[in-house]
Amino acid sequence: MELDIVSLSRLQFGMTALYHFLFVPLTIGLSVLLATMETVYVMTGREIWKRMVKFWGTLFGINFVLGVATGLTMEFQFGMNWAYFSQYVGDVFGAPLAIEGLMAFFMEATFVGLFFFGWDRLSKRQHLGATWAVAIGTNFSALWILIANGWMQHPIGAEFNPDTMRMEVTSFFDVLFNPVAQAKFVHTVSAGYVTASLFVLGVSSWYLLKGRHIAIAKRSIAVASAFGFAAALSAVVLGDESGYEANLNQKMKLATIESMWETEPAPASFNLIAIPDMAKRENAFAIEVPYVMGLIATRSLTDEIPGIKELVENSKDRIRQGVIAWDALQKIRSSEGADADVRETFLQNQKNLGYAYLLLPFSKDPINATNEEIDAAAWSAVPNVWPMFYAFRIMVACGLFFILLTAVFFYLSSAGKLEEVAKKRRWLLHIAVLAIPLPWVACEMGWFIAEYGRQPWVIEGMLPTSQAVSNLSVTEVLMTIIGFMVLYSVLLVIEVKLMLKYIRKGPDDGELPGNASAQTVAPVAIAAE
Template structure:
């Protein structure tokens, strides 16, 4: 990445986005776990479940505040660093963000106050409703953000207007139910559930190793492991759906994820490991598993999957057609609303779907229509992300996912058998593994976002607008100053957040003798369980 305006703008947004997503998955997952635990409390009236909700809720609150603060910064960056992007697609991109703020964020932010300060002011059922409102608001926030991001990956329900030079909504229904966005939502939310489950398991394992708060630790592991195994399996299944959608709509991303330089004939094989060479445009070494890629990407054993080289050849034709579209667009714009030769309009409409590809020629020539074969070839290869980081980021994510299934599955079985105390006495290594696995969900989430966002470069909107065309007219020094400011501020916030989390964990849940709460049990019409 070069130290120019576009490169620095990408770096700044990547840094702030990856930092923001340190908090999002835990917020998403913990909100559901809190609601589940409080539901058990209201149904049984057992005080220990209330203590669990309050303890994990404290950690949720610390994380929630940092997530909100860093998320707001990202939205301002669209106007600060990506002004042309905001102008070009504001009609589409702005709508989900506005709905997220009005419908989801306000719901979440309003009821989070009731969650923390309403214990003595609301009835048990009213407080439970507030907790579920927080959980729903958190997940709805993710939905609308991912609808916006999914549109950038697969722009549907919109059309370019040459008279306004903007993308305009044709069908909000298509934008909302974009298959890429829906697949991203369920996959991302499930990853958040796994993150929260591993967090609760990790902290609870530490308590068990220390011999502290054992009743809460056992129950927390039981709930989190059951929640975690279901979520971990969902992540894998829904990731398969994302792979299928990528083959339909983002074939270059899929090809680079799998280091597929040549077209894979049916049934397509899967590269377990490979050593890609961008200069040679081939793999130095690769180990294949037959059939697997065909099943993931095409749901069949009869369809081939195009490789990088074939997709580059397709891009060359798209680039030529895009150059014709941009030339016709320049003629239309020069008329300033006056009469335009119908043939020019026709040329533009026929080639409009490929207009974005014409911009790829700009770094290589000032005369798009007369670009040489060498210039077109260079432009086409510029649309290929670096294969090496794509290939291994994806495999790190998958390896973590498989490990989560094994860990949460094993703990769920042990919990269901009532044998958790054996881990404290005979198999402490399992608790150590659970504790030291705590950072892995965040690693998997960050790798997933890297694959999603780096994998669609050089596009800020897939096939429509290159990233290089979307940046604001800023100076390099301005970006360097703001990046330095973000690094300093966010590093400080991260230290504060970690210190608060560690302090709250070391302190642990409030000590209280477990006893039934008859009022709560009667309100739920459930007999109080005998101690």
């Protein structure tokens, strides 16, 4: 990567976003699991469920604090590193983020306090209400952030004003119910549920391997496997919806995910494995599964999926139309009350204005750009295919594995065979422990696909990333990157140490007969139930 302001600003925001998202899915999923466990406690009155909520709640609290701390810096970066982006879309982008803070984050933060400090001050039902409020607030927080992000992927409900040089909301309803945002929300939340389920499943399996906290571990596996199995199935189905939306609104992203250079006859095949060659603009090797991609992306047997080369040719046409809008915009800005014909010309071509901005890194004068410069600008709209192709397949492979793993443990838990597994099939428990990091891998791959696949656009089809950055020096951005890396590394060490400390300590097993430790007699107590 070249040390230019655009690349460094992208690196900084990408690094902080991916780091922040280490905490988000676990917070989203654990909040709902806690509410579910506490609901069982209130319904049954059995103290063991209360101890489960308190234990997993401690881990939730550690994760929640780190998530808040790392998320705050991201919003400040909009003003620091992406000043023109903030000025260009502040009227649209700022509203969901403000609502997220007022409606969701304050609600979430308030009831988190009641969750931790209200056990002896609230009734059972009141505390349960506070726990569910935390879960609802956490999910609402994700909703509003993803509405903002979804608008960047599919900008509807707003128009560009040539007089103010800003995007302005025309329909908040369209912004709110943006189909891309809604698809991203349900898919992201499902991924969070899977992450928390695999975390609880893995930690509980470790307790079974160690012969500790057996009663709590068995019940935790029962909840996590059932919840995780449903969530894993949902994540796959809802991911399919995201793919369908990408075919409607982000065709280049879909083509690069599939390494589809040429437009194929419908229905298109799915590249199971491929070796993309960006230099030759073809696949050096590919194993194809007929019809699958066409069915997934178009849900029909007749609709074509355009390949990368066809989309590049379309981009060239849009760049030429965008130059007309660019020329009209310069005339509107250079003279007050530009005549009606100029404004009409701009309105007719403004949907392609963003494509004219693609020329700026290649041409000093977009109006007189050469065919070679237009060709270079059009190909710059193609993300690097190799990482997109394999990131998607890693994510999908993880998703299918999660379905299998949670299904197996759901069956074992339902059939009462977990103790048998702990004695005779310990390798299953080892797999569950080793699988703990995999949901984070899948989540990070998903965000990489969503954000890197949108490049070179910061707002799809409207504003290139290269035109959105602040007027900073390379040194200034590089120093902040180093500072963030040091700070976030320290926070990561703190997070891991705290998590491991409380996992090793384990939950409170409650009062047990005699002076024997809970760890020793727990298997005996369970066997006697």
